[in-house]
Amino acid sequence: MSTGSRAATRRPRRSLAPYAFLAPAVLLFAAFLALPIGYAVYLSLRTVKVRGLGLGKGSREQVWAGLSNYSKALTDPDFAASVLRVAAYGVIVVPTMLGLALLFALLLDTPRARARKFSRLAIFLPYAVPAVISSLLWGFLYLPSVSPFHHVADRLGWPLPDLLSSGNVIFAVANIAVWGGVGFNMVVIYTALKAIPSEIYEAAELDGCGQIAIAWRIKVPVVLPSLIMTFVFSLIATLQVFAEPVTLRPLTNTISSTWTPLMKVYRDAFTRDDLHSAAATSVILAFATFVLSYGFLRLVQSRAFGQENR
Template structure:
């Protein structure tokens, strides 16, 4: 093999990185950038019927500027949906992450028995698809056949409706916690196992008990993992869709616009207005980014301070 000239070598070095990048760029363009671009394009248009809207060529697509955005933002139901989702997300975040942290710390402490079994038992619900989990719980929420209601009745609570307007949100929160705690616990637990045991020994020598070790040593070290799980959970709960959508057929208390994403689904696939759905989904995307960014900014110093 002959040694190539300097120029050829530089050319080759110039092309190679792009070739490496190409798969990622192609995938990104095809599956992320292009659909977002198309969504943005659709959001500026709508269908215009001429005549009765039946028969050929009675349907044309026209450019309407920001009309769809104006309608989306002016819809009171849209903002009511956001309120419901904020309440839901607040509850899920606090309870699910709290439980995940407690379980992770318990499993990590030396004294717990049946650690492996408990770990799997807590994680297992995560492996159940959301729709299945919600259907399962949904049937348990229906009174006549449910062990939940049977139990409530033995304690004197007759006629508790778990799918009424005032309770249905808690019923959904319950499903989300049941399904999500395991995953978050596992992330935190894995991080805990990576902490050198010497730290605990040092703490013990300084006279710290298990509780003090958990609160003063483990939790601060867990901070980056907690941030990670919180951000993921914020994004997931804001986009809540499966639980309300699956409970809707069995409850009179879940409207077709219960969460903002459900409104998008209704517009796109039930009432056939892809254009409004496109505009609304872009508004949702913009709004969803805000809490995540705010949270990251808030905790950046505490969580990642030592890395900077």
């Protein structure tokens, strides 16, 4: 306990207390966020030079590499392919997931729908399922010998194509992400909707406004900040997709070891032992994520994250 001077209670006191409260967070932030980022940047600018056969002590040394790791990463066809794949994946996942989340949230908020409590719980449930487990479950549901979709389709005489074929696998992975994320985003939007005083709707209803008009004209604009935040978080998560494809890999041969950029980082770092390429690739990804998310926030002139300054 600090013994602050009693006289200065009126004005904000000069005290060490706020620094003490922030110290653990700042130290951990420095150790596990700032330092690793700095180290990644450092590693990305270095490379290993092998002398002779590369055997024995001192035959391998780290030297400065300038931007060569970056040019190598950017011109790597595997990297370009994985980036394009994740871009396509993001275009499928983010609008579908947020569109459904908004739809469900609006429906939960209208007194005209029944079974709202049950639906809210059921749709939120996948958030409790780790991505690895949900990929496992869906993976089995995609396998022709297990899949109920194949079973039903076969009975109807419309055999389905392989859901994990090279053309379909991106949708298969996207479905897992949508399934896992829609409930969480729905709850975020629904929480924001709950904050609107119901008098507004009553007034609008008296003015002859229909439920759909109320949804579009009043509710959507009010939850826009929440939508923006869910969009940014979804974007960040999408660019890092890793657990789903890694888990599905044993079930199909259509997912390569560099299927997503993060999988390529993992392969370079831990299978190929090429830490410097891996570092360069991850710095590029982090930079791209930052530019996209920060750029988007600036673009929409969002006041989200504008704090309760006082």
